Amino acid sequence: MSTKRFTAQILGLASAALLAATVAQADPAAVIRVGSLYEPQNLDNTAGAGQGINEAFNDNVYEALFRLNDDGTVAPVLAEKHDVSADGLTHTFTLKSGVTFHSGEPLTAADVKYSIERVTAETSKSSRKKSLSAIEAIETPDDKTVVIKLKSKSISLPYNLSYVWVVNDAAGDITGKEDGTGPYKLADWKRGSALSLEASDAYWGDKPANAGAMFSYFTEAAALNNALLTDAVDIITSVQSPDALAQFEDTSAFKISEGKSTTKQIMAYNDRVAPFDNVKVRKALARTVDKKMLLSAIWGDRGMVLGSFVPPTDAWYEDLTSVDAYDPESAKALLAEAGFPEGFTFTLETPNYDPHPITAEFLKAELAKVGVTVNIHVITANEWYTKVYQAKDFQATLQEHVNHRDVGFYGNPDFYWGYNNPQVTELVASAEASDSDAQQADKLREANRIITEDAASNWLFLYPQIVVSNTKTTGYPVNGLNAQFFLRGITKE
């Protein structure tokens, strides 16, 4: 055999082997390399760690009694059984057996009690603290049983408990370490750059489809995108602008998935002050803004226009875009009826980061069409909290509201936007006291219709949730509700 032919044969064999490798199955020893813009500030979700800690730890390192699934449904995790008393005020949870923390200690009812009280504690900075305020007392009759007594009925209790990490009550300060029951344990954490997780051998449930994950953190979206382009990461958890997507057009190398986020860009008025205390004025401004055009200016053909505050992953969602649809002519008439035939001037408090400044410019141009003049006042996130959120010293503001199931904010007349409709307040409260999920959804749907008819705020658009990965990586969540990023199902060839 000539050397040439021999070489050719070797090459042939090699390429066959290569081909075999590319159709190969998922590699259980693979470590999923995740690129993210959301670095956790510490490792404790009740200590102001930011959304990055939910992304890295929810259901990965820490589990809860329930889990908020990627489709918005709630499923039991550490709770094996959940009984509710006839009056709806006593919830009894039976814990799964054989569950241990990463430190080796078994899960007991005392740990669950401790974990809930961590969130409701005085010092807790959890944004979920208020949602658990219905809890009167937590009892632990035995190691496997947790009894939660409520002051008032709370249909959302399982949902709210999905935000409560179950932490070992002996763990102490967890801002720099963890002790959860999840399928992964913390392997290493380097502030400012990366966090790595490895599969825990002692996990009570099914083994994850991979051996671990490595989160790399970036402050610059361009650097994040480059990391995926150069194969330094397998997946990036959120793309912040559509411009970047052109780089990932090569479908043989990259996959772009678009899910439904819960991040809503809104213009909130201070409904307490004139002229925004006038529903006609609010409706007029809602009809003046071509939201479709705004959305396409910011997100191209992605995301969706909002007709109300409720995103499609909430069970009480309905399409309300036809209420106060784009119609500048009728807006002018409404303004005249309200006593502003020549329009008026107001100041729009605009956070200094994307996409708010662009949205503000767009709104200024749109509202000018009906004679309304917008003074754009740019503020930092920090000023927003002190001036708008706390002091309520504003006329109107732009903000992105990221929470899931947050239409209840409109039931609180003391909230920063000051929307006060007793009927809505009553509906939101009675929805919480519902006996079934369906009843709750009906009441909140009704409340949302009223809020929408009142044009309480100007709901502009819902951000798309865009995840980009290489084609070898599959099985990741696409909606990322509550900023979660479930790792256990992700596979890599």
Added chain:
Amino acid sequence: MGRYLLRRTFVLALSLIAAGLVLFVLLRLLPGDPSAALLSVGADEAQIAAAREQVGSDLPIWMQLGKFLSDLARFDLGKSFVSGAPVLPEIMTRLSVTLPLTVASFLLAIVIAVPLGIVSALRADRWYGGLLSAVSQLGIAVPVFWIGILLIWIVAVKFRLLPASGFPMKGWEDAAGAFRALILPVVTIALVMSASLMRYVRSATFDVLGADYLRNARALGASFPQALIRHGIRNGAVPVISILGIELASTLLGAVVVERVFALPGLGSMLLLGIQQRDYPTVQGVLLVSTLMVLLIGFLADVIQRLIDPRLRETVAGR
């Protein structure tokens, strides 16, 4: 010289204290409350009050200042409002990225700029002398982040020769990885820095070439290279060293931009995040440490100049 050192050290300490006070006051003149960094939409009054207490923004400003100064006297830069971690060890970790980055860029810039600057002066009449001068002019005009983005695109994305960004999780324990991670950022800074440095070396060389002592040395029989090395470099180095001091200081501070472009966990990215989150202890700590380093660099440059040039030791300032 001894008295000079003593005096200069005193000035250094005084400047540092003044810088600390200015920082403290300026940060607190900004609108907004630092406790907001810990909160999110949905926080109630009790949570807001607890957050204010935790960061100390509920105290009167003079009490905050008193605490800041007494901590500082014990070399305690406080704990981050946001992460709760002590600031000083974090700064030290970050310096393990920023210092090598700055020093390596600086040395590389000198290696590029000094020979090229001398050549472009000596051969100003040739085509390549002019070309070098033109290129350095261009280098001054180009912003550093643009060079960084360009290098990433060509070297990392197109040819996959080096990582586009990041730093190994194990830091310098993974020496090869750390080294590779720093090549592109170092080249980026060095290219921009050497452009301006070259202009200074060039004009210093021109000054030396026209100097009487060089002509006299030649007249006494030294060859041109001999005269240049024996007398020219030493004389030319004096103004270049003060420029080098300034350049090194501005590289240290300018690393903010490069660290961001290359996603390096250095001092600059720590500062940037601290500012965004209104994390006073972090911002104060990083700025104080950088101020200290800049002052030290100025101090060293002054001392070196006096070692090289005996004439400076006798001036009024050098007494």
